[in-house]
Amino acid sequence: MTEMHRRVVLAGATSRAGLTIARALAAAGHEVISTGRTAERLAPLAEAGSGIEVADATSFEAMRTLAERIGPIDGVIPLVGGWRGGGGLAGQSDDDFEALLPSLQAVRATSRAFDAALRASPAGRFAIVSSVMVERPLAGSANYIALKAASEAWTRAVAQGYAKAARDADEPLRAAAGIVRVRGLDDVADRVAAHIAQLWDENAATLNGQVVEFV
Known part of the structure; x- marks a missing residue:
């Protein structure tokens, strides 16, 4: 566990997993700032000790405004997700693709908005959550995996x-x-x-571009 206090933004953190990650970061001694679209959905994160900011993680302008307001940051983890799939290739509808697109939009928006702050940090960390299915895509998950693969390419x-x-x-x-x-x-x-709570314990050269799987 790191002894250094870090400031970490969890963007789009209102899922159950977001709450788990926020708690782990707080337990490791980090300051957590969680974003979501409504104060109501952010309430459990506030109760867990996280700072909260009502802001759209898929919007570059919203994230840029947030970055300017909160100042120095040591980590950003975009957590916008979701799943829609099935039906083979014929079932990969445009509506499903549009519903899944925010996950990629959040990766793009947050990495761009906080780029300068993360590079200025003595230990900036940016991490995304992807899917093992990127290496083993199925027709029924083509929309989902195409966007996860794009998010991985952006992160690399x-x-x-x-x-x-x-x-x-x-x-x-x-x-x-x-x-x-x-x-x-x-x-x-x-x-x-x-794993995320310990990112600041590892050397940047070891972590940069690293892919870790949890199955």
Whole structure:
């Protein structure tokens, strides 16, 4: 467990897994700032000791405004998710795709809005939750997995950006972006939460671009 106090944003944290992760971060001594679209849905997080901010994690402008208001940050974990699938390729409707799109939008919005803050941190961390199905896609989950794969590609690009910025500045790598793959997040939420809480214990060079699976 790290002895260093970190400030961590959980973006779109109103799920059961979000609450588990918020509790694990708080137990590890970190300051947690959880976002959601309504104060009502954020209430359990506030009761767990998290700071709360009503803000849309899928909106770059909302996240940029939040980043400017809260100042220095050491970690950002976008947790917007959801599942819709089945029916083979014929069942992959446009409505389902649009319903799943916010998960990718949150990854893009948060990584961009907090990029400067995470690179300025002595130990910036950005991590997403993806799916083991990215490596084993099925026709009935094509919408879902296509967006998870896109989120992973975006996160690897974030990792490359961190590495390039450090090289260009001739400085050690301090920021890291990684991917956590699960089969079902609620089933392994405690393990994922423990992993996220310990991200600041690991060297950035080890973590940057890392993929960890929990099944």
